[in-house]
Amino acid sequence: MPSLEVCLSPQLIQLYDLKGKIVVVVDILRATSCMVTAFGHGIKEIIPVASVQECKVLQQKGYLAAAERDGSKVEGFDLDNSPFSYMSEHIKGKTIAVTTTNGTQAIVKSLEADEIIVGAFLNINTVYSYLLKQNKDVIVFCAGWKGNFNLEDTLFAGALTNLLQNAFKITQDSAIMALGMYNSNKNDLLKFVNTSQHVSRLANLDIHKDIAFCLNFDTYQSLPIYKNDRLVISC
Amino acid sequence: MPSLEVCLSPQLIQLYDLKGKIVVVVDILRATSCMVTAFGHGIKEIIPVASVQECKVLQQKGYLAAAERDGSKVEGFDLDNSPFSYMSEHIKGKTIAVTTTNGTQAIVKSLEADEIIVGAFLNINTVYSYLLKQNKDVIVFCAGWKGNFNLEDTLFAGALTNLLQNAFKITQDSAIMALGMYNSNKNDLLKFVNTSQHVSRLANLDIHKDIAFCLNFDTYQSLPIYKNDRLVISC
Numbered sequence: 001m002p003s004l005e006v007c008l009s010p011q012l013i014q015l016y017d018l019k020g021k022i023v024v025v026v027d028i029l030r031a032t033s034c035m036v037t038a039f040g041h042g043i044k045e046i047i048p049v050a051s052v053q054e055c056k057v058l059q060q061k062g063y064l065a066a067a068e069r070d071g072s073k074v075e076g077f078d079l080d081n082s083p084f085s086y087m088s089e090h091i092k093g094k095t096i097a098v099t100t101t102n103g104t105q106a107i108v109k110s111l112e113a114d115e116i117i118v119g120a121f122l123n124i125n126t127v128y129s130y131l132l133k134q135n136k137d138v139i140v141f142c143a144g145w146k147g148n149f150n151l152e153d154t155l156f157a158g159a160l161t162n163l164l165q166n167a168f169k170i171t172q173d174s175a176i177m178a179l180g181m182y183n184s185n186k187n188d189l190l191k192f193v194n195t196s197q198h199v200s201r202l203a204n205l206d207i208h209k210d211i212a213f214c215l216n217f218d219t220y221q222s223l224p225i226y227k228n229d230r231l232v233i234s235c
Numbered sequence: 236m237p238s239l240e241v242c243l244s245p246q247l248i249q250l251y252d253l254k255g256k257i258v259v260v261v262d263i264l265r266a267t268s269c270m271v272t273a274f275g276h277g278i279k280e281i282i283p284v285a286s287v288q289e290c291k292v293l294q295q296k297g298y299l300a301a302a303e304r305d306g307s308k309v310e311g312f313d314l315d316n317s318p319f320s321y322m323s324e325h326i327k328g329k330t331i332a333v334t335t336t337n338g339t340q341a342i343v344k345s346l347e348a349d350e351i352i353v354g355a356f357l358n359i360n361t362v363y364s365y366l367l368k369q370n371k372d373v374i375v376f377c378a379g380w381k382g383n384f385n386l387e388d389t390l391f392a393g394a395l396t397n398l399l400q401n402a403f404k405i406t407q408d409s410a411i412m413a414l415g416m417y418n419s420n421k422n423d424l425l426k427f428v429n430t431s432q433h434v435s436r437l438a439n440l441d442i443h444k445d446i447a448f449c450l451n452f453d454t455y456q457s458l459p460i461y462k463n464d465r466l467v468i469s470c
Contacts, residue, residue, distance in 0.1 A: 008384055011246050015383050148250050149243055151408045173386045173432045177416060184419050197408045 002137045004168035006157040006175040009144035010106055018113040022136050024127060024160065025110060026119045027143035028152040029198050029207075030081045031068070031103025033120040033214040038086035038096065039233050040122070040220030045095040046231040048104040058097035065097045071202045082210050083122075095230070102143035107226060110141060116226035117234070121156060121189075122219045128163040130223055130234065138168065140175075151181075151196040152214075155189060158182025189215045237372045239403035241392040241410040244379035245341055253348040257371050259362060259395065260345060261354045262378035263387040264433050264442075265316045266303070266338025268355040268449040273321035273331065274468050275357070275455030280330040281466040283339040293332035300332045306437045317445050318357075330465070337378035342461060345376060351461035352469070356391060356424075357454045363398040365458055365469065373403065375410075386416075386431040387449075390424060393417025424450045 007013050026032050035046055049055050052067050052074055059065035059077065066079035073080035079091075081100060098104055110116045114136065119127045131138055140160055142153035158178035161170055170176065185192040190212055193199065199211065213219075225234040242248050261267050270281055284290050287302045287309055294300035294312065301314035308315035314326075316335060333339055345351045349371065354362045366373055375395055377388035393413035396405055405411065420427040425447055428434065434446065448454075460469040 008243065009247065011250070012244065012383055015246070015381070145408075146250070148247055149409045149412070151412060154412065171432060171435060173380075174384045176430055177384070177386060177389065177412070180416060180419055181412060184415055195411055197406060200406060 001167070001169050002135055004138045004140070004161060004164055004170055004175055005172045006140045006142065006154070006161070006178050008142050008149045008154060008174050009147055010102070010109055011147040013109050013141060016139055018110060018139065020114050020137065022115045022117065022131065022134060022138050023110040023113040024117055024119040024138060024140045025103065025106045025143065026140060026153045026156045027100065027103030027106065028120060028156050028214050030083060030210055030214060031098070031100040031143065032118045033122055034081055034083050034086055035098070035118050035224050035231060036120045036122045036220050036222055037083040038091060039222035039224050041087050042092040043086070043096060044093050046224065047095065047097045047229065048107045048231060049097060049099045050105055050108045052099055055097050055099040063097045064091065064094050068100045070101060082207070083213055084210070102145060106141050106143040113139070118224035118231060119156065119160065121159065121215055121217050123222055124156070124159060124163070125218045126221050126223045127160060131164060132167055138164070145198065150198060152193050152198060154178045155182055155185065155193065159186070236402070236404050237370055239373045239375070239396060239399055239405055239410055240407045241375045241377065241389070241396070241413050243377050243384045243389060243409050244382055245337070245344055246382040248344050248376060251374055253345060253374065255349050255372065257350045257352060257366065257369060257373050258345040258348040259352055259354040259373060259375045260338065260341045260378065261375060261388045261391045262335065262338030262341065263355060263391050263449050265318060265445055265449060266333070266335040266378065267353045268357055269316055269318050269321055270333070270353050270459050270466060271355045271357045271455050271457055272318040273326060274457035274459050276322050277327035278321070278331060279328050281459065282330065282332045282464065283342045283466065284332060284334050285340055285343045287334055290332050290334040298332045299326065299329050303335045305336060317442070318448055319445070337380060341376050341378040348374070353459035353466060354391065354395065356394065356450055356452050358457055359391070359394060359398070360453045361456050361458045362395060366399060367402055380433065385433060387428050387433060389413045390417055390420065390427065394421070
């Protein structure tokens with residue numbers, strides 16, 4: 001039986017051996033939710049980069065570009081980090097360069113893994129089915145907030161652990177905690193996430209519509225997978 | 236109103252500003268439980284050191300010395316890391332040099348704080364009363380396991396947060412999670428801790444008696460506090 005582990009923040013990822021494993025990168029508010037949404041609306045590729053500068057270079061080469069820092073769009077870029085911005089016909093078939101405070105950094109830190117896929121509540125059952133079929137060890141990698149633990153990514157880790165618990169060994173403390181947290185709050189995820197630091201930090205940024213959307217299960221069946229420096233749809 | 240935050244592991248402590256704050260170091264299994272027990276039985280001082288080598292040097296200078304790595308006593312030292320070893324008349328009035336895999340490392344990483352105190356279930360109400368009186372910002376610092384999150388230290392953080400929640404601002408995600416985890420499991424802490432990695436890791440070391448003891452509330456009223464490179468009783 002393969003194992004499922006949870007990494008609670010990018011500051012902890014060096015404690016994990018990623019080799020031969022599938023990493024599920026999660027940044028619910030809002031990087032991976034945006035990515036899943038974008039692929040659900042027909043985007044071709046996403047190039048995740050760690051720095052605003054690299055993202056700028058790709059924009060200058062003609063790509064659409066999205067840069068977020070501290071929860072807001074960086075000036076001069078084409079797209080922000082609301083999933084609603086990725087529902088437009090204009091992005092269909094395009095390649096987008098993306099950098100975010102937490103989510104893209106987590107992807108960049110996962111390169112030693114056998115595979116990197118992108119998870120969100122918006123595609124959780126697609127992630128679940130994929131992992132079940134692959135039958136490999138899994139690490140759910142919570143992007144967190146500036147290196148630290150956050151509630152919303154851990155909640156997703158718990159929801160995914162809940163789906164996979166009969167097919168995977170769940171013996172790691174972080175996974176046990178995440179599962180318990182999800183089970184205690186599954187009847188009202190929005191209420192729970194509204195207690196989080198993320199919401200109080202960004203309350204002035206009018207993101208409540210985004211947050212409610214990001215907590216929907218299975219709006220899309222897209223599964224972004226990292227291949228040759230970019231995210232594409234698994235097929 | 237002062238704030239209470241939780242740091243889930245030594246790998247995350249650099250994300251916290253310790254200046255002007257009280258750090259409560261916790262390593263339930265078993266460093267801080269042993270320390271509280273030792274002071275409860277009349278020990279004079281504990282010198283926490285980061286390395287086995289430093290501990291050896293202090294032993295050679297004539298101190299009693301306890302060194303633990305990976306859950307077991309390091310050969311050649313006087314004391315192991317079972318709280319029952321610290322209940323002897325022989326340690327009364329003595330100074331002990333201690334190094335452990337996680338707990339003493341956490342103390343060494345907290346030196347920028349205004350005060351460092353040692354917490355365990357065994358003295359939780361003494362810790363609570365002290366913090367209430369000081370009225371300063373608090374960071375509960377979970378020693379974890381080799382840099383990563385663990386259930387038992389976070390459970391203590393949740394129990395302490397539960398006691399302090401009306402007198403402190405609790406807005407940080409790690410503290411909210413710890414409080415929820417404690418509330419979900421408070422009716423049977425032992426059952427919950429028995430699901431942990433620590434127990435499966437050390438199952439062969441016959442530590443079940445230690446674990447049950449370390450989950451007792453308020454067996455002692457001792458409050459170890461760090462002053463001039465060593466832990467003494469607060470007075």
